Amino acid sequence: xxxxxxxxxxxxxxxxxxxxxxxxxxxxxxxxxxxxxxxxxxxxxxxxxxxxxxxxxxxxxxxxxxxxxxxxxxxxxxxxxxxxxxxxxxxxxxxxxxxxxxxxxxxxxxxxxxxxx
Amino acid sequence: xxxxxxxxxxxxxxxxxxxxxxxxxxxxxxxxxxxxxxxxxxxxxxxxxxxxxxxxxxxxxxxxxxxxxxxxxxxxxxxxxxxxxxxxxxxxxxxxxxxxxxxxxxxxxxx
Numbered sequence: 001x002x003x004x005x006x007x008x009x010x011x012x013x014x015x016x017x018x019x020x021x022x023x024x025x026x027x028x029x030x031x032x033x034x035x036x037x038x039x040x041x042x043x044x045x046x047x048x049x050x051x052x053x054x055x056x057x058x059x060x061x062x063x064x065x066x067x068x069x070x071x072x073x074x075x076x077x078x079x080x081x082x083x084x085x086x087x088x089x090x091x092x093x094x095x096x097x098x099x100x101x102x103x104x105x106x107x108x109x110x111x112x113x114x115x116x117x
Numbered sequence: 118x119x120x121x122x123x124x125x126x127x128x129x130x131x132x133x134x135x136x137x138x139x140x141x142x143x144x145x146x147x148x149x150x151x152x153x154x155x156x157x158x159x160x161x162x163x164x165x166x167x168x169x170x171x172x173x174x175x176x177x178x179x180x181x182x183x184x185x186x187x188x189x190x191x192x193x194x195x196x197x198x199x200x201x202x203x204x205x206x207x208x209x210x211x212x213x214x215x216x217x218x219x220x221x222x223x224x225x226x227x228x
Contacts, residue, residue, distance in 0.1 A: 009157060034216055044207065044219040090159060104150070104175075105217060107160040 004093050006108035014116050019078040021111050023065075023091030026072065032094040033074040034105065035065055039087045047089075050074065061085070083117045119144045123208050123220035129228050130195070130202065138193045138223045140208035147213055149191035153177060154205040154222070163206075166191055195225060203227050 005024045013019060025031065035047040048059025055067040065076045074091060091108040121142045130136045142149065148167045152160040152175075162175030166185040180199025185191055191210075195202045205224050209217040 004159075006159075036217075036219075043221040044209075044217075046216050049216055092160075104148075104162065104165055106162070107152070109157055109159040 004091055004106050004108040006089075006091055006111050008111045009109065010112045010114070012114045012116065013081050015083055016080050017115075019076070019081045019085070019113070021076040021089055021091075021113070023074045023076065023108055024072050025074070025091075025093045025095075025106075027093060027095040029095070033065075033067060034092040034094070035059065035063070035074070035076050036090045036092060036107075037087045038090070038110075044090070047076070081113075081115050083115050086113060086115045088112050121208055121210055121218055121220035123206075123223050125223060126221070128223055128225045130225060132227055133197045135194055135196050136225065138195070138206055138208075138225070140191045140193065140220060141189055142191075142210045142218070143189060144210055144212075144218060145188070146210035146218070147188070148211045149185070150209045150211075150217070151175075151181070151183065151191070151193045152207045152209065154207055160207060163193065 003026050007022050033050040036044045037047050038044045047063050048057050050057045050067045058064050063078050065074055067074050089111045092105040094105050124139045150165040151163040154160050161177050163181050164175050164183040166172035169188050172183050172185050180196055182194045203226050205222050207222045208220040211217045
Protein backbone atom coordinates (compact mmCIF):
# COMPACT_ATOMS: atom_id res chain seq x y z
CA UNK A 1 0.00 0.00 0.00
CA UNK A 2 1.12 3.54 -0.68
CA UNK A 3 2.25 5.22 2.51
CA UNK A 4 4.36 7.77 4.31
CA UNK A 5 6.79 6.49 6.94
CA UNK A 6 8.45 8.29 9.78
CA UNK A 7 10.69 5.74 11.40
CA UNK A 8 11.61 7.73 14.51
CA UNK A 9 8.60 7.91 16.79
CA UNK A 10 10.37 9.61 19.69
CA UNK A 11 13.58 11.63 19.63
CA UNK A 12 15.27 13.20 22.65
CA UNK A 13 18.06 15.72 22.13
CA UNK A 14 19.96 18.23 24.18
CA UNK A 15 19.95 21.87 23.19
CA UNK A 16 22.41 22.72 20.41
CA UNK A 17 22.40 19.17 19.08
CA UNK A 18 21.75 18.63 15.40
CA UNK A 19 18.44 17.16 14.28
CA UNK A 20 17.49 14.92 11.39
CA UNK A 21 14.03 13.36 11.17
CA UNK A 22 13.46 10.76 8.50
CA UNK A 23 10.54 10.66 6.09
CA UNK A 24 10.07 8.13 3.31
CA UNK A 25 7.14 7.68 0.98
CA UNK A 26 6.14 4.94 -1.38
CA UNK A 27 4.34 6.85 -4.14
CA UNK A 28 5.70 6.75 -7.65
CA UNK A 29 5.53 9.75 -9.91
CA UNK A 30 5.47 13.41 -9.03
CA UNK A 31 4.69 14.39 -5.47
CA UNK A 32 4.45 17.51 -3.35
CA UNK A 33 6.07 17.18 0.07
CA UNK A 34 5.42 18.95 3.35
CA UNK A 35 6.58 19.07 6.95
CA UNK A 36 4.16 20.25 9.63
CA UNK A 37 4.82 20.94 13.29
CA UNK A 38 2.43 20.74 16.23
CA UNK A 39 3.67 22.52 19.36
CA UNK A 40 2.09 21.42 22.66
CA UNK A 41 -1.47 22.67 22.84
CA UNK A 42 -1.34 24.31 19.43
CA UNK A 43 -2.65 23.46 16.00
CA UNK A 44 -0.60 22.12 13.12
CA UNK A 45 1.57 24.65 11.32
CA UNK A 46 3.42 24.40 8.03
CA UNK A 47 7.22 24.29 8.45
CA UNK A 48 8.19 23.96 4.81
CA UNK A 49 7.11 22.48 1.50
CA UNK A 50 8.61 21.20 -1.71
CA UNK A 51 6.81 21.44 -5.03
CA UNK A 52 9.65 21.58 -7.57
CA UNK A 53 13.08 23.10 -8.21
CA UNK A 54 15.93 23.12 -5.70
CA UNK A 55 15.61 19.90 -3.69
CA UNK A 56 17.00 21.63 -0.59
CA UNK A 57 14.12 23.59 0.91
CA UNK A 58 14.44 26.21 3.62
CA UNK A 59 11.59 26.64 6.06
CA UNK A 60 10.73 28.68 9.10
CA UNK A 61 12.67 28.67 12.40
CA UNK A 62 15.89 27.43 10.83
CA UNK A 63 14.50 24.15 9.53
CA UNK A 64 15.36 22.70 6.15
CA UNK A 65 14.55 19.53 4.27
CA UNK A 66 16.14 17.73 1.36
CA UNK A 67 14.17 15.89 -1.29
CA UNK A 68 16.08 12.89 -2.62
CA UNK A 69 13.98 11.44 -5.39
CA UNK A 70 16.03 8.27 -5.80
CA UNK A 71 15.54 7.43 -2.14
CA UNK A 72 11.88 8.57 -1.95
CA UNK A 73 12.92 10.63 1.06
CA UNK A 74 12.28 14.11 2.44
CA UNK A 75 14.24 14.32 5.68
CA UNK A 76 13.91 17.31 7.98
CA UNK A 77 17.04 18.88 9.46
CA UNK A 78 18.09 21.61 11.85
CA UNK A 79 21.75 22.27 12.71
CA UNK A 80 21.15 23.30 16.33
CA UNK A 81 17.89 22.65 18.17
CA UNK A 82 16.41 24.75 20.93
CA UNK A 83 14.16 23.83 23.84
CA UNK A 84 11.33 25.64 22.00
CA UNK A 85 11.56 23.07 19.17
CA UNK A 86 9.92 20.50 21.44
CA UNK A 87 6.91 19.42 19.41
CA UNK A 88 5.49 16.70 17.21
CA UNK A 89 6.58 16.75 13.57
CA UNK A 90 4.60 15.31 10.69
CA UNK A 91 5.74 14.58 7.17
CA UNK A 92 3.02 14.70 4.51
CA UNK A 93 2.82 13.85 0.82
CA UNK A 94 0.43 14.91 -1.91
CA UNK A 95 0.67 12.09 -4.44
CA UNK A 96 -1.46 13.87 -7.04
CA UNK A 97 0.88 16.74 -7.68
CA UNK A 98 -0.45 17.50 -11.13
CA UNK A 99 -4.09 17.17 -10.20
CA UNK A 100 -5.09 20.68 -9.20
CA UNK A 101 -8.36 19.40 -7.81
CA UNK A 102 -6.67 16.89 -5.53
CA UNK A 103 -4.64 18.47 -2.77
CA UNK A 104 -5.23 15.57 -0.42
CA UNK A 105 -2.31 14.89 1.88
CA UNK A 106 -1.24 11.59 3.36
CA UNK A 107 0.55 11.99 6.69
CA UNK A 108 3.24 9.98 8.38
CA UNK A 109 2.76 8.75 11.92
CA UNK A 110 4.60 11.70 13.44
CA UNK A 111 7.81 12.08 15.45
CA UNK A 112 7.75 13.48 18.97
CA UNK A 113 10.82 15.59 19.61
CA UNK A 114 11.84 16.52 23.12
CA UNK A 115 14.70 18.96 23.56
CA UNK A 116 16.27 19.02 26.99
CA UNK A 117 17.46 22.42 28.19
CA UNK B 118 -8.18 37.50 10.19
CA UNK B 119 -8.75 34.57 7.89
CA UNK B 120 -8.67 31.08 9.29
CA UNK B 121 -10.48 27.93 10.24
CA UNK B 122 -12.70 27.68 13.28
CA UNK B 123 -13.52 24.35 14.84
CA UNK B 124 -16.07 24.00 17.59
CA UNK B 125 -16.45 22.86 20.22
CA UNK B 126 -12.91 22.43 21.52
CA UNK B 127 -13.97 19.57 23.81
CA UNK B 128 -16.96 17.31 23.31
CA UNK B 129 -18.29 14.46 25.37
CA UNK B 130 -20.60 11.87 23.89
CA UNK B 131 -22.58 9.08 25.42
CA UNK B 132 -22.41 5.73 23.72
CA UNK B 133 -25.09 5.42 21.06
CA UNK B 134 -25.35 9.14 20.41
CA UNK B 135 -24.56 11.01 17.22
CA UNK B 136 -22.57 14.22 17.56
CA UNK B 137 -21.67 16.88 15.01
CA UNK B 138 -18.36 18.73 14.91
CA UNK B 139 -18.32 22.14 13.30
CA UNK B 140 -15.70 23.45 10.86
CA UNK B 141 -15.95 26.89 9.28
CA UNK B 142 -13.38 28.68 7.10
CA UNK B 143 -13.28 32.21 5.74
CA UNK B 144 -10.25 31.67 3.51
CA UNK B 145 -12.29 31.11 0.36
CA UNK B 146 -10.64 27.72 -0.02
CA UNK B 147 -12.24 25.22 -2.37
CA UNK B 148 -11.19 22.05 -0.58
CA UNK B 149 -11.87 20.98 2.99
CA UNK B 150 -10.82 17.89 4.90
CA UNK B 151 -11.45 16.01 8.11
CA UNK B 152 -8.67 14.04 9.78
CA UNK B 153 -8.56 11.97 12.91
CA UNK B 154 -5.39 12.10 15.03
CA UNK B 155 -4.51 9.21 17.33
CA UNK B 156 -1.22 8.82 19.21
CA UNK B 157 1.40 7.06 17.09
CA UNK B 158 -0.84 6.90 14.03
CA UNK B 159 -0.47 10.40 12.70
CA UNK B 160 -3.41 11.89 10.86
CA UNK B 161 -5.83 9.66 9.01
CA UNK B 162 -8.24 11.06 6.43
CA UNK B 163 -11.93 10.63 7.17
CA UNK B 164 -13.65 12.64 4.42
CA UNK B 165 -12.75 15.39 2.02
CA UNK B 166 -14.59 17.78 -0.22
CA UNK B 167 -13.10 19.53 -3.21
CA UNK B 168 -16.16 21.57 -4.09
CA UNK B 169 -19.56 22.51 -2.69
CA UNK B 170 -22.15 19.72 -2.72
CA UNK B 171 -19.50 17.08 -3.34
CA UNK B 172 -17.44 14.99 -0.95
CA UNK B 173 -15.47 11.77 -0.98
CA UNK B 174 -14.63 9.09 1.56
CA UNK B 175 -11.13 8.97 2.94
CA UNK B 176 -9.32 6.03 4.46
CA UNK B 177 -11.47 5.66 7.60
CA UNK B 178 -14.95 6.95 6.64
CA UNK B 179 -16.96 4.19 8.33
CA UNK B 180 -19.12 5.56 11.13
CA UNK B 181 -18.81 9.16 9.95
CA UNK B 182 -20.86 11.42 7.68
CA UNK B 183 -20.35 14.92 6.26
CA UNK B 184 -22.11 17.58 4.24
CA UNK B 185 -20.86 20.50 2.14
CA UNK B 186 -23.82 22.75 1.51
CA UNK B 187 -21.74 25.92 1.71
CA UNK B 188 -18.16 26.62 0.68
CA UNK B 189 -17.36 27.89 4.16
CA UNK B 190 -18.69 24.95 6.14
CA UNK B 191 -17.86 21.24 6.35
CA UNK B 192 -19.48 19.67 9.44
CA UNK B 193 -18.59 16.13 10.51
CA UNK B 194 -21.09 13.85 12.23
CA UNK B 195 -19.73 11.02 14.33
CA UNK B 196 -22.46 8.41 14.35
CA UNK B 197 -23.19 5.62 16.78
CA UNK B 198 -21.78 3.23 14.19
CA UNK B 199 -18.25 4.52 14.87
CA UNK B 200 -16.88 1.93 17.27
CA UNK B 201 -13.95 3.88 18.65
CA UNK B 202 -14.77 7.58 18.34
CA UNK B 203 -12.60 8.92 21.15
CA UNK B 204 -9.92 10.93 19.32
CA UNK B 205 -8.70 14.35 18.31
CA UNK B 206 -10.40 15.59 15.14
CA UNK B 207 -8.75 18.10 12.83
CA UNK B 208 -10.35 20.06 10.02
CA UNK B 209 -8.27 21.60 7.25
CA UNK B 210 -8.79 23.56 4.08
CA UNK B 211 -6.67 24.31 1.05
CA UNK B 212 -6.79 26.34 -2.13
CA UNK B 213 -6.21 24.59 -5.43
CA UNK B 214 -2.55 23.66 -5.63
CA UNK B 215 -1.77 24.89 -2.13
CA UNK B 216 -0.97 23.50 1.29
CA UNK B 217 -3.31 23.03 4.19
CA UNK B 218 -4.47 25.43 6.85
CA UNK B 219 -5.57 23.56 9.96
CA UNK B 220 -8.12 24.34 12.62
CA UNK B 221 -7.31 23.99 16.30
CA UNK B 222 -9.14 20.68 16.61
CA UNK B 223 -11.93 19.10 18.62
CA UNK B 224 -11.22 16.47 21.26
CA UNK B 225 -14.09 14.00 21.40
CA UNK B 226 -14.45 11.67 24.36
CA UNK B 227 -17.02 8.92 24.73
CA UNK B 228 -18.30 8.59 28.29
